[in-house]
Amino acid sequence: MDLKPIGDRVIVKQDEVSEKSAGGLYIASSSKEKPTSGVVLAVGDGKFSDNGQRLPMPVKVGDHVIYGKYGGTEVEVDGEKVIILRAEDIYAIKG
Amino acid sequence: MDLKPIGDRVIVKQDEVSEKSAGGLYIASSSKEKPTSGVVLAVGDGKFSDNGQRLPMPVKVGDHVIYGKYGGTEVEVDGEKVIILRAEDIYAIKG
Amino acid sequence: MDLKPIGDRVIVKQDEVSEKSAGGLYIASSSKEKPTSGVVLAVGDGKFSDNGQRLPMPVKVGDHVIYGKYGGTEVEVDGEKVIILRAEDIYAIKG
Amino acid sequence: MDLKPIGDRVIVKQDEVSEKSAGGLYIASSSKEKPTSGVVLAVGDGKFSDNGQRLPMPVKVGDHVIYGKYGGTEVEVDGEKVIILRAEDIYAIKG
Amino acid sequence: MDLKPIGDRVIVKQDEVSEKSAGGLYIASSSKEKPTSGVVLAVGDGKFSDNGQRLPMPVKVGDHVIYGKYGGTEVEVDGEKVIILRAEDIYAIKG
Amino acid sequence: MDLKPIGDRVIVKQDEVSEKSAGGLYIASSSKEKPTSGVVLAVGDGKFSDNGQRLPMPVKVGDHVIYGKYGGTEVEVDGEKVIILRAEDIYAIKG
Amino acid sequence: MDLKPIGDRVIVKQDEVSEKSAGGLYIASSSKEKPTSGVVLAVGDGKFSDNGQRLPMPVKVGDHVIYGKYGGTEVEVDGEKVIILRAEDIYAIKG
Numbered sequence: 131m132d133l134k135p136i137g138d139r140v141i142v143k144q145d146e147v148s149e150k151s152a153g154g155l156y157i158a159s160s161s162k163e164k165p166t167s168g169v170v171l172a173v174g175d176g177k178f179s180d181n182g183q184r185l186p187m188p189v190k191v192g193d194h195v196i197y198g199k200y201g202g203t204e205v206e207v208d209g210e211k212v213i214i215l216r217a218e219d220i221y222a223i224k225g
Numbered sequence: 226m227d228l229k230p231i232g233d234r235v236i237v238k239q240d241e242v243s244e245k246s247a248g249g250l251y252i253a254s255s256s257k258e259k260p261t262s263g264v265v266l267a268v269g270d271g272k273f274s275d276n277g278q279r280l281p282m283p284v285k286v287g288d289h290v291i292y293g294k295y296g297g298t299e300v301e302v303d304g305e306k307v308i309i310l311r312a313e314d315i316y317a318i319k320g
Numbered sequence: 321m322d323l324k325p326i327g328d329r330v331i332v333k334q335d336e337v338s339e340k341s342a343g344g345l346y347i348a349s350s351s352k353e354k355p356t357s358g359v360v361l362a363v364g365d366g367k368f369s370d371n372g373q374r375l376p377m378p379v380k381v382g383d384h385v386i387y388g389k390y391g392g393t394e395v396e397v398d399g400e401k402v403i404i405l406r407a408e409d410i411y412a413i414k415g
Numbered sequence: 416m417d418l419k420p421i422g423d424r425v426i427v428k429q430d431e432v433s434e435k436s437a438g439g440l441y442i443a444s445s446s447k448e449k450p451t452s453g454v455v456l457a458v459g460d461g462k463f464s465d466n467g468q469r470l471p472m473p474v475k476v477g478d479h480v481i482y483g484k485y486g487g488t489e490v491e492v493d494g495e496k497v498i499i500l501r502a503e504d505i506y507a508i509k510g
Numbered sequence: 511m512d513l514k515p516i517g518d519r520v521i522v523k524q525d526e527v528s529e530k531s532a533g534g535l536y537i538a539s540s541s542k543e544k545p546t547s548g549v550v551l552a553v554g555d556g557k558f559s560d561n562g563q564r565l566p567m568p569v570k571v572g573d574h575v576i577y578g579k580y581g582g583t584e585v586e587v588d589g590e591k592v593i594i595l596r597a598e599d600i601y602a603i604k605g
Numbered sequence: 606m607d608l609k610p611i612g613d614r615v616i617v618k619q620d621e622v623s624e625k626s627a628g629g630l631y632i633a634s635s636s637k638e639k640p641t642s643g644v645v646l647a648v649g650d651g652k653f654s655d656n657g658q659r660l661p662m663p664v665k666v667g668d669h670v671i672y673g674k675y676g677g678t679e680v681e682v683d684g685e686k687v688i689i690l691r692a693e694d695i696y697a698i699k700g
Numbered sequence: 701m702d703l704k705p706i707g708d709r710v711i712v713k714q715d716e717v718s719e720k721s722a723g724g725l726y727i728a729s730s731s732k733e734k735p736t737s738g739v740v741l742a743v744g745d746g747k748f749s750d751n752g753q754r755l756p757m758p759v760k761v762g763d764h765v766i767y768g769k770y771g772g773t774e775v776e777v778d779g780e781k782v783i784i785l786r787a788e789d790i791y792a793i794k795g
Contacts, residue, residue: 135792181275182755223229412424470562601689602614
């Protein structure tokens with residue numbers, strides 16, 4: 131993956147859409163924003179706190195994550211479709 | 226539970242819906258957001274304050290909590306339905 | 321009362337609705353949010369300031385307070401109806 | 416007055432409504448929020464700045480003030496009608 | 511002038527409305543908020559920054575200023591009509 | 606120019622409207638806010654950061670700048686029409 | 701390029717619109733804001749954090765970037781059309 135996310139952004143390869151997604155994770159939501167799962171491909175350097183300190187990113191490359199699609203942007207690089215989203219939009223990491 | 230919440234998020238197993246929920250806790254609300262009760266399954270590492278300091282989480286695994294469902298997201302992992310919400314959406318802990 | 325409020329939340333037992341409430345306190349309001357009175361049953365540990373310092377709570381158990389009902393949530397625990405609200409929603413303490 | 420305001424709130428006894436209010440102060444406003452005058456009866460301890468420092472209150476008991484009624488709440492204690500408002504809603508002190 | 515403004519508020523005596531206002535200053539605006547000119551009669555002590563430090567006021571008594579009327583409030587004291595506004599609403603000082 | 610801008614405000618003399626403006630700069634915009642060009646006539650002392658520190662102004666008198674007209678206010682002083690805007694509304698300096 | 705962006709603004713030369721843009725990067729988006737790609741021509745000095753510290757810019761001249769067009773402004777200088785946008789609107793750098 132030769133895309134470097136800016137700030138607290140993360141690039142994720144979305145799981146194939148299926149009833150049962152990778153890792154036995156099934157997501158059904160009655161809330162306003164439908165969550166999705168995928169694998170982290172690249173991670174930004176983190177954003178700055180109000181006092182100018184760079185904050186650590188909560189995920190790393192290879193993490194299998196659940197995220198909200200609302201803020202994400204789909205991009206295709208060299209034939210591979212990926213999602214760019216903010217760390218804030220990631221809900222949890224599948225252990 | 227092999228889901229690790231990000232930041233100040235918490236994973237909760239919602240109580241069975243009944244007139245009297247677990248622990249003799251009954252919730253009736255006339256306000257705009259209906260509160261719910263459940264048990265905490267997993268807790269994030271906490272979010273950062275504006276000066277880059279990680280804040281302690283106000284709940285721990287096993288706590289029986291009352292929370293607002295508004296910001297929560299329902300997820301099913303390995304056949305178990307859970308709610309991912311923010312610590313901010315938790316109102317109180319049943320002692 | 322075995323409910324522990326989170327952060328800057330407070331649990332209040334609302335006064336019986338009457339023309340003259342407990343303590344000779346009568347509330348009539350022409351403003352958009354109708355204030356109410358009650359007794360504090362439980363108090364959270366306080367919220368954090370932007371620089372990660374926990375702020376003291378302005379009320380204590382037993383205080384007779386006037387508060388705005390807008391942000392409050394009604395909950396029934398072991399047959400007792402109480403209100404969970406934020407310290408911010410409390411206007412004054414009856415001395 | 417046995418009401419103690421919380422945070423940066425202030426309790427004011429509104430002047431009798433008349434063309435000329437107490438102190439020769441007449442208020443006519445063409446703006447969206449009609450200002451009013453009154454005397455300060457009680458003052459909160461002040462709110463906290465973002466770095467957890469309590470800020471001094473800009474008025475004291477006995478000050479004759481001009482304020483905007485928008486955020487105020489009318490309350491009657493022991494037969495006396497008063498207004499609870501925030502220090503922020505006070506525009507000026509009559510010298 | 512015996513009105514003391516609170517915080518970062520300023521009291522201004524508006525110029526007589528004329529094609530050419532005092533000091534040869536003519537204001538014509540095509541923007542949404544019509545600016546006005548006047549003379550500063552009284553100045554508050556200044557508001558606090560987020561870290562609890564009082565900020566200096568950018569104008570002083572006697573300054574001839576241009577300001578936006580949007581946030582201002584008209585008040586009449588002892589027969590004199592004045593405007594109470596925030597320092598933020600003052601655009602410039604006529605030298 | 607005898608107008609002193611307050612805070613982070615800047616006074617600009619707008620370029621004559623022409624297909625090609627001063628300095629060979631042509632502005633065409635498909636976005637919601639139409640940018641304009643002009644020369645800086647006066648610069649405020651700068652606004653304060655949240656911790657009470659005055660921030661340096663990014664432009665100086667004589668700079669040829671591109672800015673968004675949205676927040677600007679047109680004022681005429683001694684027969685000269687100028688624009689008062691915030692440093693924030695300036696996009697770039699023509700070198 | 702003789703345009704110096706202010707604060708955290710960046711000037712970008714947008715890639716020619718084609719199915720396959722420069723560097724084999726193809727962008728298709730189902731989200732509300734369509735991303736675009738281009739090359740960075742000029743970079744501002746960076747904005748200030750809340751405590752008055754200038755933050756480093758996440759891109760440099762020559763970077764091939766993906767950005768959201770929403771906040772950008774198209775400007776033509778000496779016959780060359782460029783986009784002025786904020787660092788915040790840049791999603792990622794093509795490695």
